[in-house]
Amino acid sequence: MGCTFSGLNAFYDAVNSGGDVWINENRFRIVRQLGEGGFAYVFLVKEVLADTSSDAVQSGLRKKFKDSTHLSDDGSYALKKVLIQNNEQLELVKEEIRVSSLFSHPNLLPLLDHAIIATKPTQERSWNHEAYLLFPVHLDGTLLDNAKTMKGKKEFFSTSDVLQIFRQLCAGLKHMHNFDPPYAHNDIKPGNVLITRRKGQPPLAILMDFGSARPARRQISSRSEALQLQEWASEHCSAPFRAPELWDCASHSDVDERTDIWSLGCTLYAIMYGVSPFEYVLGESGGSLQLAIVNVQIKWPAGPTPPYPEALHQFVKWMLQPQAAVRPHIDDIVIHVDKLISKFSN
The missing domain is CATH 1.10.510.10 (Transferase(Phosphotransferase) domain 1)
Structure with a gap:
């Protein structure tokens, strides 16, 4: 899968109480929750750039993508968080990531970045992995x-x-x-x-x-x-x-x-x-x-x-x-x- 996740031990707490999160090398601020369903939650996030000067135009996600078609002008994105409780659910999320990455078309929502991390189940949380999928945001809804x-x-x-x-x-x-x-x-x-x-x-x-x-x-x-x-x-x-x-x-x-x-x-x-x-x-x-x-x-x-x-x-x-x-x-x-x-x- 090549999924990586850096510096995110406290990601769950950040998502639930507001704050900054990292997906691979890029940092995002949770703005608000947009929706939920089943074991998935969708948040509006805003990219936080370390350097906001004009020299930093090609930093963050823009550095990662040669084609900026789906990148946001103001750094706003949708972050889908999936709570994974077993291996079957884990395989389904991996398959979603794989299939989403196959397609490139202006009328298909592109997956911009993703990561999966292992977590330790507790009395409050029964899941053992969390997946994070980053997409362009469309605030007019479905x-x-x-x-x-x-x-x-x-x-x-x-x-x-x-x-x-x-x-x-x-x-x-x-x-x-x-x-x-x-x-x-x-x-x-x-x-x-x-x-x-x-x-x-x-x-x-x-x-x-x-x-x-x-x-x-x-x-x-x-x-x-x-x-x-x-x-x-x-x-x-x-x-x-x-x-x-x-x-x-x-x-x-x-x-x-x-x-x-x-x-x-x-x-x-x-x-x-x-x-x-x-x-x-x-x-x-x-x-x-x-x-x-x-x-x-x-x-x-x-x-x-x-x-x-x-x-x-x-x-x-x-x-x-x-x-x-x-x-x-x-x-x-x-x-x-x-x-x-x-x-x-x-």
Whole structure:
């Protein structure tokens, strides 16, 4: 792994009480907590440079990166801290770091730096390692955050912004799917899409969280392999955005990157309406999310006035084919979204 961590024996205490932390050679000040989930916490941090004179422009992270595209002008970053309790969790974090380091694309969130340290479990702490992952920070939040805010205000993205946001997700995903071997993200959803609003331009969309990303193509040749895949998917692929073949996997089948295309179709619907096309069943007595997905029971809510063009609804349906073998590939999706952008751009 090559993970190193310097001078950080008191890192845990620093994170929890404020203060400075080090990731390898670089120093950061904890500003505030941005979020948490499971055993992970995300903090807003600010890089502290030893020399703040004009000669120090190439110090700190800037010294490490020739390409400064993802480096912050004001030194602000997001620091993800993961508490690791066993070897299985440790391997998952190492895999996330490895996969995150594979990709380089403006619409995929880059991992800027990382470190893993061993810790001694105590009565208060049951974990034996802590991982620290440093990313660019996007303070406008995720597509999910934006959807909640917009719903409260009864606002919708314009047709043009819907398509531009979606086009950027497609570009990032195409980079993953065209890898050799192709990688599937496996958890495309509004909560994993960062949105940055830009004056006079469509929002910037960046796909994040590669903790579930894996080589996409798998041959399932037995019932036990099919059940293993279903169990893995239930832990790593969010239910409202999970493809039918991951709910009910055939004993002899090929699974490929088009599981992501299903999630992408659900996410396009969510860019328009704020939720997955199948979440409505969760509010119904006796409703089954799995049945709604497997049977592709989509409901179209009342949209903006005027409503979204029917071509967008048809685009969603094209991606939500229950049989993966007839679902389009990402290259087909990109061609089609470009046609829609030229047709519906303001």
